[in-house]
Amino acid sequence: MVFTAHTKIREEKFGAVIFETLKEKIFITNRTGKDILNLLQKGSTLEEIVDTLVNSYSAPITNIRNDVTNFINQLKDNSILTR
Amino acid sequence: MDLINSVTFKDLKAPLFIAWQINSECNLGCLHCCEEAGHPMPDQMHKDQIFNFLRQIIELKIPYVALSGGEPLLHPQFFEICEFLRQFNISLKVETNGEFIDRNLAKIFARLKFRSVQISLDGATKDTHERLRLRGDWNKTVSACKALIEEKVNTEIVFVPTKFNIHEIGELIDLAYSLGVWGVYTGKIMRIGRAAKNWDILCPSDEEYDVFFAVLNKKIAQYDGRMKVYYYPYDVIEELKYRLRYPSASLLVIPNGKVKLIGPLPFICGDLRKHSLIQVWENYKQAWSNPKVVEFAKKVIEEPWLVSEANDWIELYH
Numbered sequence: 001m002v003f004t005a006h007t008k009i010r011e012e013k014f015g016a017v018i019f020e021t022l023k024e025k026i027f028i029t030n031r032t033g034k035d036i037l038n039l040l041q042k043g044s045t046l047e048e049i050v051d052t053l054v055n056s057y058s059a060p061i062t063n064i065r066n067d068v069t070n071f072i073n074q075l076k077d078n079s080i081l082t083r
Numbered sequence: 084m085d086l087i088n089s090v091t092f093k094d095l096k097a098p099l100f101i102a103w104q105i106n107s108e109c110n111l112g113c114l115h116c117c118e119e120a121g122h123p124m125p126d127q128m129h130k131d132q133i134f135n136f137l138r139q140i141i142e143l144k145i146p147y148v149a150l151s152g153g154e155p156l157l158h159p160q161f162f163e164i165c166e167f168l169r170q171f172n173i174s175l176k177v178e179t180n181g182e183f184i185d186r187n188l189a190k191i192f193a194r195l196k197f198r199s200v201q202i203s204l205d206g207a208t209k210d211t212h213e214r215l216r217l218r219g220d221w222n223k224t225v226s227a228c229k230a231l232i233e234e235k236v237n238t239e240i241v242f243v244p245t246k247f248n249i250h251e252i253g254e255l256i257d258l259a260y261s262l263g264v265w266g267v268y269t270g271k272i273m274r275i276g277r278a279a280k281n282w283d284i285l286c287p288s289d290e291e292y293d294v295f296f297a298v299l300n301k302k303i304a305q306y307d308g309r310m311k312v313y314y315y316p317y318d319v320i321e322e323l324k325y326r327l328r329y330p331s332a333s334l335l336v337i338p339n340g341k342v343k344l345i346g347p348l349p350f351i352c353g354d355l356r357k358h359s360l361i362q363v364w365e366n367y368k369q370a371w372s373n374p375k376v377v378e379f380a381k382k383v384i385e386e387p388w389l390v391s392e393a394n395d396w397i398e399l400y401h
Contacts, residue, residue, distance in 0.1 A: 005196075006174055006198055008146030008147065008172075008174060010097075010099075010144045010146060012090075012094065012095060012096055013094070013096070014090055014094055017095065017099060019099055019146045019147060019174075021146060021147045021174035021198050022198060022199075022237075026099060026332075028089075028090045
């Protein structure tokens with residue numbers, strides 16, 4: 001999974017801003033979203049991201065996998081990540 | 084970890100977008116120019132001040148910059164500025180009349196991987212375009228589009244409807260598609276600068292706008308999925324009403340380094356020759372709740388002709 005060419009990400013106190021500058025669309029995410037974005041930027045796979053988050057959050061792995069999958073799908077639907 | 088909507092511009096550590104009028108010099112004398120561009124501004128930022136500003140853009144991780152003018156390609160440091168920003172992977176758009184863009188310049192835009200080059204084309208025909216854009220050359224502008232598209236530069240066309248050209252919107256969109264442009268942008272003319280002085284001969288009637296929107300909507304449907312045709316939905320007063328409630332996370336920088344709160348208002352919230360960019364951003368955040376600004380903006384909403392005073396600056400911070 002790769003970020004599209006015109007996507008810019010900036011960390012903020014609340015999490016991160018994602019700016020898809022070609023379509024001029026702005027998205028906001030919280031700190032967990034920011035952590036996922038950082039992992040995606042490092043080239044982590046879905047399972048690697050889930051494994052990392054399981055160690056940080058006291059939630060069942062199935063819930064974490066669902067949440068991460070949904071988040072990644074939102075990024076793809078909004079042309080932030082390539083499919 | 085969802086994408087969320089509860090954040091406002093005040094929560095951001097820096098702007099997300101800089102609209103930078105790098106000069107006021109222009110080779111044309113367009114009747115509808117909202118900047119009254121033509122001659123250089125006497126106190127335009129010099130090279131050291133420009134690069135000081137650019138370094139702050141990088142430090143603050145501002146993701147997206149649009150360069151305009153005047154005619155930005157007349158600025159002596161235009162390509163140095165572009166090279167600098169692209170070196171740090173800032174998304175970059177330029178708004179130009181296109182008249183200086185030949186194959187060689189198109190290759191430079193391609194190498195620098197601009198987000199887009201946005202060209203003002205105000206007619207589907209030479210006569211119409213040149214009646215509005217005095218000293219303009221329609222052939223050069225269309226050639227610029229072709230050169231950019233051949234070099235695979237993301238090319239956009241901007242069309243401002245006036246009494247002179249409003250009837251050509253359909254043909255213009257067809258022309259844009261035949262050229263292979265990425266998108267056509269249009270929106271109501273703003274009553275600022277030279278456009279304000281020529282308002283009576285420029286501003287289309289309601290009936291002309293009705294026909295315009297009918298054609299536009301047809302073209303939007305016709306090119307759906309093939310070419311972006313975008314109408315900016317707010318006129319200057321609607322924009323002001325909206326921005327009073329939801330200010331944007333962007334700064335409008337004029338050639339002398341002063342930063343306007345928003346195009347239709349005269350308020351200046353900082354000077355990049357004297358203030359740091361982060362200070363200007365903090366000023367900007369506060370300025371939107373400054374009673375002087377709010378009161379004046381409400382007055383403009385009631386009496387739209389006051390927008391014509393938008394270039395008579397009022398400094399909020401010295």
